[in-house]
Amino acid sequence: MSQSTPVEDERTAYRVATLPLEYGTTRINQLFTRGYNRYIVDGEDQPDDLLNDLERFGTAAFKEDVRADAAEEPFVDEPGTLAVLATLSAICVKAHPKFEHAPPRKVQVLYDIRELYVNNLASLLREFGDGSFQQDIAEVLYAKDPGEDGPHPGRVCTGIKEMPEFGEGLYLEIPVAAASRDCLIRADTERGETGELLTRVKNNHLYVPVGNFDTKYREYARRAFKKLLRVQEENLSEDQLTWLTTNESAITERIDRFIETGHYERIWRDWDQGERTIRVLRDAIRDAPDEVVLLGEFHSAKELFEAVEAYDPEADWKRDVCNRISSPRSLGNLLASQRDHRSLTIRQHRNTNHYRIQESARGVQPLTVESIEDLFELPCMANMAERLNEKKPVRKDLYNFSRMVMWLPQYQDSDLETIVADLKDVFSRWPWYDEQVTDYQIRYEFSNTIGGDTPLPMNCDNDDMQRYCIGQEQCPYSIWGSLPFPEEMYDQLDEAKSTGEEF
Amino acid sequence: MTWRQATREEIYKYYAKEFPSYVDELPAFITAEGPKQYALAFREPHPVRKDGVPDKDFIRRDTWQMNAAGDRTTAAFDKFDDVLEFIRHPARNDPLGQSDFALADPDLLDKPDPRPDAVYYALDHWERPWVLLVDIDAKTIARERATQAVSDEDATGDGEDLLDAAGILEADPAGYPYSFEDIERAIEYGFEVRDIFEDDFNAEETMVVYSGQGVHVYLLDTDPAHRYDAKSREVLNDLLQDTYEIPIDPVVTADRRRVARLPYSLHADVCSIVTPIESPNFDVQSATPEVLQS
Numbered sequence: 001m002s003q004s005t006p007v008e009d010e011r012t013a014y015r016v017a018t019l020p021l022e023y024g025t026t027r028i029n030q031l032f033t034r035g036y037n038r039y040i041v042d043g044e045d046q047p048d049d050l051l052n053d054l055e056r057f058g059t060a061a062f063k064e065d066v067r068a069d070a071a072e073e074p075f076v077d078e079p080g081t082l083a084v085l086a087t088l089s090a091i092c093v094k095a096h097p098k099f100e101h102a103p104p105r106k107v108q109v110l111y112d113i114r115e116l117y118v119n120n121l122a123s124l125l126r127e128f129g130d131g132s133f134q135q136d137i138a139e140v141l142y143a144k145d146p147g148e149d150g151p152h153p154g155r156v157c158t159g160i161k162e163m164p165e166f167g168e169g170l171y172l173e174i175p176v177a178a179a180s181r182d183c184l185i186r187a188d189t190e191r192g193e194t195g196e197l198l199t200r201v202k203n204n205h206l207y208v209p210v211g212n213f214d215t216k217y218r219e220y221a222r223r224a225f226k227k228l229l230r231v232q233e234e235n236l237s238e239d240q241l242t243w244l245t246t247n248e249s250a251i252t253e254r255i256d257r258f259i260e261t262g263h264y265e266r267i268w269r270d271w272d273q274g275e276r277t278i279r280v281l282r283d284a285i286r287d288a289p290d291e292v293v294l295l296g297e298f299h300s301a302k303e304l305f306e307a308v309e310a311y312d313p314e315a316d317w318k319r320d321v322c323n324r325i326s327s328p329r330s331l332g333n334l335l336a337s338q339r340d341h342r343s344l345t346i347r348q349h350r351n352t353n354h355y356r357i358q359e360s361a362r363g364v365q366p367l368t369v370e371s372i373e374d375l376f377e378l379p380c381m382a383n384m385a386e387r388l389n390e391k392k393p394v395r396k397d398l399y400n401f402s403r404m405v406m407w408l409p410q411y412q413d414s415d416l417e418t419i420v421a422d423l424k425d426v427f428s429r430w431p432w433y434d435e436q437v438t439d440y441q442i443r444y445e446f447s448n449t450i451g452g453d454t455p456l457p458m459n460c461d462n463d464d465m466q467r468y469c470i471g472q473e474q475c476p477y478s479i480w481g482s483l484p485f486p487e488e489m490y491d492q493l494d495e496a497k498s499t500g501e502e503f
Numbered sequence: 504m505t506w507r508q509a510t511r512e513e514i515y516k517y518y519a520k521e522f523p524s525y526v527d528e529l530p531a532f533i534t535a536e537g538p539k540q541y542a543l544a545f546r547e548p549h550p551v552r553k554d555g556v557p558d559k560d561f562i563r564r565d566t567w568q569m570n571a572a573g574d575r576t577t578a579a580f581d582k583f584d585d586v587l588e589f590i591r592h593p594a595r596n597d598p599l600g601q602s603d604f605a606l607a608d609p610d611l612l613d614k615p616d617p618r619p620d621a622v623y624y625a626l627d628h629w630e631r632p633w634v635l636l637v638d639i640d641a642k643t644i645a646r647e648r649a650t651q652a653v654s655d656e657d658a659t660g661d662g663e664d665l666l667d668a669a670g671i672l673e674a675d676p677a678g679y680p681y682s683f684e685d686i687e688r689a690i691e692y693g694f695e696v697r698d699i700f701e702d703d704f705n706a707e708e709t710m711v712v713y714s715g716q717g718v719h720v721y722l723l724d725t726d727p728a729h730r731y732d733a734k735s736r737e738v739l740n741d742l743l744q745d746t747y748e749i750p751i752d753p754v755v756t757a758d759r760r761r762v763a764r765l766p767y768s769l770h771a772d773v774c775s776i777v778t779p780i781e782s783p784n785f786d787v788q789s790a791t792p793e794v795l796q797s
Contacts, residue, residue, distance in 0.1 A: 144732075147732025147733060147734060147735075148733065148759065149633070149730055149732060175728060176704060176731060176735055176738065177727065177728055177729065177730050177731055177732075178735070179734070179738045180737070180738065181734065181737050181741065184738060184741055184742075194745075196745075197741070197742070197745045197746050199742075201704070201746070203703075204703070204704045204705040204706075204728055204729070206738070
């Protein structure tokens with residue numbers, strides 16, 4: 001093994017970052033030193049730059065598309081920096097009060113950080129290496145314990161090759177004498193069946209499809225990242241840890257917002273099964289064409305099952321839930337097991353059960369918004385309406401109110417005339433109403449996009465709302481949590497919070 | 504002729520007269536001192552010298568004594584003739600000598616001189632680190648054939664009933680859980696495995712041995728590229744069974760500590776000589792010892 005350290009030698013840094021389980025604490029700390037060195041300019045520490053970068057890394061990790069893109073294009077360009085930012089972000093997550101007593105394996109955001117790390121590393125390796133790194137990794141991933149005659153004398157992976165005779169793609173070449181069952185890859189099949197062997201034989205070597213390498217590395221990376229994190233945690237002094245958690249805010253705020261908006265699936269790994277089922281059903285119902293099924297209406301298990309069958313979600317956890325629902329009967333059983341869920345009502349109709357799923361967000365009371373008037377069920381909006389009886393709106397009131405309406409699902413695809421007409425109808429109840437002024441003001445707000453995106457609605461923390469807020473502790477609602485805003489709104493929220501260049 | 508058990512006298516006659524003519528044809532690695540053990544199976548359990556120790560129907564004998572460090576010290580057999588003597592008269596030539604655990608002295612017994620129903624040697628070897636053997640058994644093929652041929656209603660189990668329903672027990676050799684057809688198929692599979700060894704695993708030294716009720720296929724190359732440990736042998740098993748669809752006995756391949764029937768020894772249950780063969784057209788009847796034909 002090379003004696004050079006990851007501090008000076010990039011190749012060694014890559015090896016330690018990729019295969020930390022093969023190295024001791026000293027080498028891993030040298031990798032971190034390499035990363036920290038980037039934040040020393042002319043002998044001076046640059047803690048703000050570090051903080052800034054780790055906040056950007058941590059918050060970006062929560063976004064699925066960023067994680068996915070990082071597998072193609074590196075998000076961080078250097079292995080030492082990557083290791084530092086990923087581990088410090090994870091430490092910030094673990095320091096969040098919400099996770100104080102939670103085992104890390106249950107915290108989804110830690111998985112997200114690890115995924116960004118692994119994907120980023122994979123694309124860095126592709127750019128840096130000449131394929132020899134992949135061979136080094138395969139060496140570790142496919143190695144078996146020494147047999148009766150001692151360890152296999154040669155390389156475990158003797159090449160990564162195209163083998164047109166076996167089909168497209170690359171194959172890892174492993175001598176049979178170095179092979180174990182880990183090298184036998186089977187095709188995916190229905191549960192319980194043994195899939196066809198995809199590993200091929202030629203010339204006394206096995207040829208393993210390289211796709212399996214990625215899967216295996218992900219398994220390895222789970223333990224690998226845990227080790228990096230442990231070394232980093234042991235490396236930080238109490239003072240450094242305090243500095244970190246006191247100064248970091250972006251990651252903590254993002255987690256707070258997930259909680260506030262009821263996005264529990266983004267925080268918890270094995271988020272409550274019943275909650276997941278209801279969430280997926282709600283999405284499937286929203287997604288169903290032609291209003292065959294509707295939220296807030298009673299439907300048979302068969303009708304709901306058809307909606308689930310037609311629903312094709314992107315998120316893995318949602319697909320898992322859908323896959324578990326195999327028939328109307330299994331859906332009925334699943335719902336029956338969740339009969340106490342606050343968004344679910346089960347009613348017997350002749351001899352059949354009918355099920356009603358309602359809009360909801362976890363932790364806050366959901367609001368069904370059929371017309372704009374329904375917004376006044378929010379105590380803050382009721383306060384605002386009351387104040388508007390006495391005074392003309394300040395501009396921000398109108399502005400915030402319009403934005404909230406813009407994001408309501410029923411207005412997402414409406415033409416502007418309909419929205420303006422409906423809003424004017426609401427405003428006309430107040431004594432100061434002037435049709436022309438209001439018309440102009442509404443149209444102005446709607447033309448006032450941000451880079452083509454609809455401006456985000458206000459939330460409960462918005463300063464302008466504070467004059468109407470009855471106090472978040474007492475309020476059973478939350479603006480972002482109770483209103484039926486679509487996922488795109490939250491996605492845009494994520495993007496708005498994390499713009500900036502790569503580092 | 505029909506398949507039958509050899510008598511005690513026929514077994515003795517075979518090892519006394521016919522077997523010595525084959526000794527020179529034994530594979531070179533089967534010597535008095537090479538395999539770590541030789542083993543014998545008896546039809547009836549034979550007493551050992553020490554009182555209170557159960558009678559034995561299977562004995563293994565090390566070819567070498569070892570010191571505490573595991574190094575060889577004294578050989579049990581000087582030359583292969585000694586092995587032969589042990590096969591002919593196991594109780595008189597037991598390498599354990601006068602030890603309490605040696606076979607009981609025939610002079611003291613009503614039923615003296617056990618005869619070996621089968622002779623085995625250990626695949627584990629002093630000079631040769633690995634011998635790979637794949638076992639293909641006609642019984643397995645017959646059972647699979649019966650399962651496919653017999654519908655669920657006709658068979659009540661997967662044992663004799665199933666074979667009976669498929670007509671396998673009646674077919675020649677009658678009474679055995681396979682027919683000649685299954686043995687022939689096993690031999691064909693054996694040569695398929697040999698081709699796989701040579702074509703896909705780059706083997707140069709192979710051997711197919713008719714075992715009496717199936718075949719043993721050997722991979723004998725000694726270069727490190729063929730040093731398949733237990734884990735690699737599991738891979739080989741899976742590939743042979745899944746990719747090449749050969750009905751092998753996977754336990755045998757993976758276990759290097761097994762004993763294998765000695766080539767040219769007699770499979771006394773079927774009166775057949777365990778014979779290295781060169782072609783899938785091998786006629787199993789030709790493996791019947793001459794001493795039994797006369």
